[in-house]
Structures are given as C-alpha cells and as structure tokens.
Amino acid sequence: MADIKACLFDLDGVIVDTAKYHFLAWRRLCNELGFDLTEEENESLKGISRVESLEILLKLGGVILTQEEKDEWLVKKNDWYLEFVDSMNPDEILPGVVHFLDLLKGAGIKIALGSASKNAMLILKKVELLPYFDAVIDGTKVSKGKPDPQTFTLGAEATGAHPSECVVFEDSQAGVEAGNRGGMYTIGVGDETVLDRAHVVIPGFENQDLKLFNRL
Numbered sequence: 001m002a003d004i005k006a007c008l009f010d011l012d013g014v015i016v017d018t019a020k021y022h023f024l025a026w027r028r029l030c031n032e033l034g035f036d037l038t039e040e041e042n043e044s045l046k047g048i049s050r051v052e053s054l055e056i057l058l059k060l061g062g063v064i065l066t067q068e069e070k071d072e073w074l075v076k077k078n079d080w081y082l083e084f085v086d087s088m089n090p091d092e093i094l095p096g097v098v099h100f101l102d103l104l105k106g107a108g109i110k111i112a113l114g115s116a117s118k119n120a121m122l123i124l125k126k127v128e129l130l131p132y133f134d135a136v137i138d139g140t141k142v143s144k145g146k147p148d149p150q151t152f153t154l155g156a157e158a159t160g161a162h163p164s165e166c167v168v169f170e171d172s173q174a175g176v177e178a179g180n181r182g183g184m185y186t187i188g189v190g191d192e193t194v195l196d197r198a199h200v201v202i203p204g205f206e207n208q209d210l211k212l213f214n215r216l
C-alpha cells in the first residue's frame with residue numbers, strides 16, 4: 001500500500017455538487033447573450049477558472065466582447081451563482097464524504113482543499129466542513145489554474161507532505177491532469193470513461209474506506 005500522508009480534495013463535484021449551480025448561472029449568461037448552453041458543453045468547464053470559462057463560452061457562441069463588458073458579465077455570473085450558494089447547507093455534502101473525512105482524521109492523514117473556485121471558503125463554511133481542513137488552496141491563491149499542478153503542489157506544501165505521499169481526489173479531467181503532473185496519486189470521482197487518466201476511479205465516497213489506498 002502507498003504511504004499516504006495527505007489527501008487533497010477538489011471541491012465542486014467531489015465534496016459538493018455546485019456544478020449544477022455553475023451550469024445554471026453560465027446558461028443564463030449564454031441565454032442573455034443570445035445562445036444556449038447544453039449540459040454536454042458545460043462538461044468542458046469543470047475545474048476551469050471563471051475567466052477561462054467565459055472565454056470558452058464566448059468562443060462557443062461566437063460573441064466578441066470588450067474587456068470591460070467581460071468583467072461586467074463575470075460579476076453578473078458570480079452574483080447569480082452566489083444566489084444559489086446562499087441557501088446551501090450541510091445537506092448538500094455529497095454522500096459518504098463526511099465519513100471518509102472522519103476516517104482520514106482518525107488515521108492522522110492531513111486534509112487539504114485544492115479548488116479553482118474563488119468562492120471555496122464561503123462554500124466550506126456554508127456546509128460546515130471548514131474545521132476538517134488543514135489547508136485551503138483556492139482560486140484566490142493560485143496564479144495558474146488546472147491542469148497546471150500549482151493548486152495541488154501548494155496544497156502538498158501546506159500539509160508538509162511530499163507529492164508522492166499525496167492523493168488528489170478530482171471529478172474533472174483538468175484536475176486529474178494537474179494531480180498527475182504534480183507527481184501525486186489521482187483518484188477520479190465520477191465516470192471512469194471520462195476520468196481514464198486517474199490511477200483509480202470511484203463513483204463517489206459512499207461505502208469507501210481507507211482500503212481504497214491499497215488500489216494505488
């Protein structure tokens with residue numbers, strides 16, 4: 001079994017399903033700009049920063065905006081997203097996550113967040129999970145988004161673990177690539193056909209325990 005000292009968790013799609021709220025807010029933005037966004041198209045935005053996501057969508061809709069207009073739409077999108085986040089509570093933690101975090105705590109394994117979101121702290125507080133985290137690396141702390149490994153490299157550093165002693169849990173292709181490029185073990189959370197670059201893929205945390213690390 002790999003000697004694991006730290007687990008680095010993505011937020012959106014791994015701990016909570018805020019992806020649905022991002023989708024609704026992005027779709028509203030697209031609709032107001034005169035085109036539609038399908039759930040399939042939305043897949044490519046997972047794990048990608050807010051600014052980069054807007055660029056992808058503008059290309060998709062063939063819309064050209066000035067920098068000032070882009071900034072205005074980014075504020076609007078985030079305001080719509082935060083309307084959903086405002087009513088979040090611990091019921092929105094994905095199944096099995098709290099039990100798994102408790103097992104890690106019991107085993108003395110460090111826990112860090114590695115999210116592209118600038119709203120990560122707010123969401124962790126809303127769902128009352130912040131006390132579990134030894135370190136939080138979010139979109140306010142990185143200069144290079146996933147698939148660059150910086151988010152997870154900073155997470156490993158903050159926990160004092162070597163990358164080879166870290167496991168990254170990710171639901172996005174960009175995030176799995178970031179963990180792999182950082183020299184960490186990667187566990188995909190979701191569909192194994194989408195996350196085929198991860199060392200191991202699980203559908204979610206339900207019925208999982210630390211024996212999972214035997215598969216690495």
Ligand code: B16
Nearest residue numbers: 011012046047050115116117118119
């Ligand atoms: P925000 P993660 C990512 O979170 C989302 O997957 C992505 O859809 C979003 O655009 C990005 O955070 C930025 O979020 O607009 O809240 O700063 O999966 O890295 O936890």
Ligand code: MG
Nearest residue numbers: 010012013171
């Ligand atoms: Mg994610």
